[in-house]
Amino acid sequence: MRTLEKTLPVRRLKPGPATNVRHTARPLWEALAFPALALSFALLTAGCTKPSGPPPPVDSPAYYTEVVQPILRENCYRCHGGMNHKGDLRLDSPEAILHGGKRGVDVVPGHPESSLLITLIRHEQKSDPPGPMPPKSKLTEAEIAAVTAWIRAGAKMPAME
Numbered sequence: 514m515r516t517l518e519k520t521l522p523v524r525r526l527k528p529g530p531a532t533n534v535r536h537t538a539r540p541l542w543e544a545l546a547f548p549a550l551a552l553s554f555a556l557l558t559a560g561c562t563k564p565s566g567p568p569p570p571v572d573s574p575a576y577y578t579e580v581v582q583p584i585l586r587e588n589c590y591r592c593h594g595g596m597n598h599k600g601d602l603r604l605d606s607p608e609a610i611l612h613g614g615k616r617g618v619d620v621v622p623g624h625p626e627s628s629l630l631i632t633l634i635r636h637e638q639k640s641d642p643p644g645p646m647p648p649k650s651k652l653t654e655a656e657i658a659a660v661t662a663w664i665r666a667g668a669k670m671p672a673m674e
């Protein structure tokens with residue numbers, strides 16, 4: 514009994530197993546924190562770059578989200594998206610695209626030649642309203658070809674899956 518009473522307080526002052534755990538735990542946490550930071554940075558920058566590799570099949574909803582939607586977002590949303598719906602037309606959701614504008618359906622899946630949207634982005638209707646779209650610039654030939662091919666292939670969008 515005597516020896517126990519004497520040795521216990523002394524042992525508590527010495528660095529015990531609990532203190533050792535704390536010392537080894539810190540480097541482990543640091544070792545985990547750095548890759549975690551690096552990974553989230555890589556994910557952030559990946560989100561800013563365009564997806565590389567060949568585009569998805571033209572008759573897949575992914576073609577809309579990866580190729581067509583960025584073209585519309587860049588060139589049309591400021592007048593046909595959010596609070597803006599010039600010509601009663603919004604182009605920022607699949608439902609709105611298929612709903613069309615005040616002249617009716619502007620995108621006829623399978624038929625670019627009957628789609629007013631194609632006539633307008635090709636700037637074939639220069640003098641008659643609603644006029645060429647966008648009004649003050651023109652999409653590149655590659656962009657026009659992509660939107661045309663997408664409509665010809667059925668204008669597939671995620672909501673239609």
Ligand code: HEC
Nearest residue numbers: 588589592599600602614615616617619630642643646647
């Ligand atoms: C600077 C604003 C502006 C931009 C950018 C713009 N539009 Fe328009 N758009 C209009 C206006 C204004 C009308 C309505 C004109 C009218 O009814 O006479 C219209 C009408 C339309 C219509 C006819 C809607 C209907 O049914 O009457 C289509 C289709 C269209 N735009 C497609 C597009 C596409 C596709 C883009 C992008 C490539 C685009 N627009 C970019 C201003 C814009």
